[in-house]
Amino acid sequence: MQDEQPPTSSAIPGEDIPDWWPYAAEFPHWHVWRGVCGLVYARRPRTSPPLVVRANNPAGLLAQIRRAEARRPDGISPSR
Secondary structure, three states, X not given: OOOOOOOOOOOOOOOOOOOOOOXXXXXXXXXXXXXXXXXXXEEXXXXXXXXXXXXXXXXXXXXXXXXXHHHOOOOOOOOO
């Protein structure tokens, strides 16, 4: 039986960006993924309370992320 190691995150930015998410440059602090039921999700690590949004498609997810960023208490827009 081999020892299994959990996957480690890459130090190379953008390596885990899905092909269906063309907005990574606009929102580099958001992690996106597709759920098992086809919904798309995004989360912004290191936020309190946690920012997590979902939508039916990437365009809807983009709108949800923009709304979440606009509501952030510090009012800081994503870096470009």
